[in-house]
Amino acid sequence: MARILDEALIYEILSVVEEIPEGKVATYGQIARLIGRERNARLVGRVMSMAEFYGSYPCHRVVNHAGRLVPGWDMQGVLLEDEGVVMKKEDYVDIKRCQWKI
Known part of the structure; x- marks a missing residue:
């Protein structure tokens, strides 16, 4: 049974986001894996919104x-860009160079 999106889960996701260092990026899926919900990248996106x-x-x-x-x-x-993240194109980050490695 799926866990309902509650404030505890929202703050769990946001606490991971808070740890992303300046000049680095994380993916929705990466954050989902870090909280033990590897199939919930869209849930992370929903919380970001x-x-x-x-x-x-x-x-x-x-x-x-x-x-x-x-x-x-x-x-x-x-x-x-102000943080020094390298862009591949106007709307794409160079994920290989800038992804947060944990």
């Missing part, structure tokens, strides 16, 4: 498995 209601977290450091930025969030690339 509502993170502003839970405090200030570096959600701009979370990208998809290919390094693609969030569509429609123009500031994400600016924030990442």
